[in-house]
Structures are given as structure tokens and as C-alpha cells.
Amino acid sequence: MNPRIKPWLRTISVVFAVVWLVGSCFVLNSQPTWADDGAQNFTFADLRYEDFENKNFEGASLAGAILLKANLTNANLKGTILTMATFQRSNLTNADLTETFADRVLFNEADLTNAIFTDAMLTSSKFYDATITGADFSYAFLDRDQVTMMCEYADGVNPVTGVSTRESLECP
Numbered sequence: 001m002n003p004r005i006k007p008w009l010r011t012i013s014v015v016f017a018v019v020w021l022v023g024s025c026f027v028l029n030s031q032p033t034w035a036d037d038g039a040q041n042f043t044f045a046d047l048r049y050e051d052f053e054n055k056n057f058e059g060a061s062l063a064g065a066i067l068l069k070a071n072l073t074n075a076n077l078k079g080t081i082l083t084m085a086t087f088q089r090s091n092l093t094n095a096d097l098t099e100t101f102a103d104r105v106l107f108n109e110a111d112l113t114n115a116i117f118t119d120a121m122l123t124s125s126k127f128y129d130a131t132i133t134g135a136d137f138s139y140a141f142l143d144r145d146q147v148t149m150m151c152e153y154a155d156g157v158n159p160v161t162g163v164s165t166r167e168s169l170e171c172p
Helices: 005-028 144-151
Strands: none
Touching: none
């Protein structure tokens, strides 16, 4: 290799590495913000243990957000983007997740009592040990193995929609 090219390559590599590192810090340490059009942007936000009771997130992006043990009781999450978010052990009692895009989301051990998931996209999402009493999954897209698992303990009727959890999951 030409000795004059080697210092240039090293300089370019260092500049690229610094730009990548600084950019990664912004993404990984992002805080909740409002987009210019008024929509909330919580993409990749660390929201562990936060209290969002009765909050309105309609149309927001929570993609990749960590909401471990967060309180979202009575939260409006209609039309939100939740791709790859974590709601593990969170309280989503009475939350409205109508028409959410929740691909690859972890709802493990979450309290989904009376939550509404109508018309939601829940592919590759996990609901292990989640409380789903009264939850409405009408017309939601769910993986068959998750439906089979939830049908083993599904019960209750959603007080808002009047639909039973078993009926909404199309349990046998």
C-alpha cells in the first residue's frame, strides 16, 4: 500500500468512528420529545418505572422504548408505534391500544386487565404470564402460539367493548 494513502485512511477511519460514537450516544440516550407535527416521540427512550397513568400517547412512537414496570393505567395508546418496545411487568390496566403497531413487543408479566387491543398488529409479541382478564383482542393479529397459550387462562369481559377475552382471541 502507498505510504501516503495510509495516514489518510487512518484519519478517515478515526473521523468515522467519532461520528458513529457520538451519533450512537444521541440515539441510546434519547429523551422523550415532541415532533414538529405535535406527535410524541419516545423512540428508544428509557422509561423504566415511570408513572404515565391517564396519559395520552395517541399516535406516538414508543419504538424500542423500555417501559419496564411502568404504570400506564388508563393510558391512551391508540395508533401508537410500539415496535420492539418492552412493557415487561408494566401496568396497562384499562389502557387503550386500539390500532397499535406492536411488532416484537414484550408484554411478559404485564397487567393487561381490561386493555383494548382491537385491530392491533401484535405479531411476534410475547405475553408470557401476562394478566389478560377482560382484555379485548378483537381483530388483532397475534401469533398462533401466543393465542393458544393465552386461551389456557383467558377470562373476563371488557367493560368498555363488552367483548369477552376468550371470544376476542377466538378460543375453542
